[in-house]
Amino acid sequence: MADRYAVIGNPVGHSQSPRIHALFAEQCRQAMDYSALLAPLDAFVAAARQFASDGGRGANVTVPFKEEAYRLADTLTPRAKAARAVNTLSFEQGWIAGDNTDGAGLIRDLTVNRHRVIHGKRVLLLGAGGAARGVVLPLLAEQPALLAIANRDSEKAARLAEDFPGTRASGFADLAGQSFDLVINATSAGLSGAELPLPAGIFAADSLAYEMLYGRETPFMTRARDAGAAVADGLGMLVEQAAEAFLIWRGMRPDTAPILAALKNA
Numbered sequence: 001m002a003d004r005y006a007v008i009g010n011p012v013g014h015s016q017s018p019r020i021h022a023l024f025a026e027q028c029r030q031a032m033d034y035s036a037l038l039a040p041l042d043a044f045v046a047a048a049r050q051f052a053s054d055g056g057r058g059a060n061v062t063v064p065f066k067e068e069a070y071r072l073a074d075t076l077t078p079r080a081k082a083a084r085a086v087n088t089l090s091f092e093q094g095w096i097a098g099d100n101t102d103g104a105g106l107i108r109d110l111t112v113n114r115h116r117v118i119h120g121k122r123v124l125l126l127g128a129g130g131a132a133r134g135v136v137l138p139l140l141a142e143q144p145a146l147l148a149i150a151n152r153d154s155e156k157a158a159r160l161a162e163d164f165p166g167t168r169a170s171g172f173a174d175l176a177g178q179s180f181d182l183v184i185n186a187t188s189a190g191l192s193g194a195e196l197p198l199p200a201g202i203f204a205a206d207s208l209a210y211e212m213l214y215g216r217e218t219p220f221m222t223r224a225r226d227a228g229a230a231v232a233d234g235l236g237m238l239v240e241q242a243a244e245a246f247l248i249w250r251g252m253r254p255d256t257a258p259i260l261a262a263l264k265n266a
């Protein structure tokens with residue numbers, strides 16, 4: 001019998017996770033059944049517990065349930081605590097372990113797939129919501145020279161920065177005159193096609209602009225490309241956070257390169 005896993009979300013039909021984990025399972029010769037589970041907006045906890053009692057071994061959690069998953073878990077890793085959100089649940093005998101692999105996925109895509117060094121570099125993180133919070137601790141662990149957090153609502157950026165000594169918070173306009181080696185867009189502005197009011201000159205020579213969204217060209221990406229920056233979307237982060245979850249569940253890390261290539265060609 002295959003071990004059962006699922007991604008739980010609402011909506012969840014668009015999720016690439018079942019495909020990615022099926023490819024991982026095939027590559028690693030693991031007997032796994034990974035499905036998409038749509039939970040009602042007001043019944044995530046019931047859906048997760050039901051899946052566990054039906055024999056589910058683990059679940060990925062996506063929008064909008066990551067904070068609820070954080071509260072559901074009996075144990076949390078330091079990176080899940082820092083994120084205040086959980087994207088990977090493991091159902092053990094009688095208890096639930098919560099982790100967050102999003103930040104690790106970003107770092108791996110940046111450093112392994114894209115050969116970027118973060119240590120000693122000037123990094124700018126755009127946004128102060130859940131997506132931004134989820135990557136701050138793993139970014140700091142790479143020891144950048146500076147981690148600046150900028151948000152439309154600068155007070156929200158300040159509140160996020162307060163939780164992470166060593167970071168610096170501001171609004172977008174305050175970035176005038178500064179430049180960065182790595183600019184990560186963790187806002188959801190691209191979903192609505194909204195432009196971010198970034199001052200000119202924030203992309204240093206040889207900089208990388210990283211859009212956490214994938215599957216679309218966002219105004220942030222276009223802007224960065226026009227400014228001469230290298231541009232990446234979040235597909236690699238998606239695959240790498242999945243690989244990190246697979247590692248937690250199965251004790252082995254899949255080779256992500258062929259899977260990423262297959263998704264890019266699809």
Ligand code: ATR
Pocket residue numbers: 126127128129130131132151152153156186187188189194195196
């Ligand atoms: P997520 O979990 O995806 O991070 P969120 O917690 O709702 O979602 O946060 C969305 C982020 O995108 C916030 O930083 C938000 O900025 P505000 O805090 O100022 O609202 C940012 N965002 C969304 N739309 C934006 C836009 N059009 N321009 C600038 N920032 C935007």
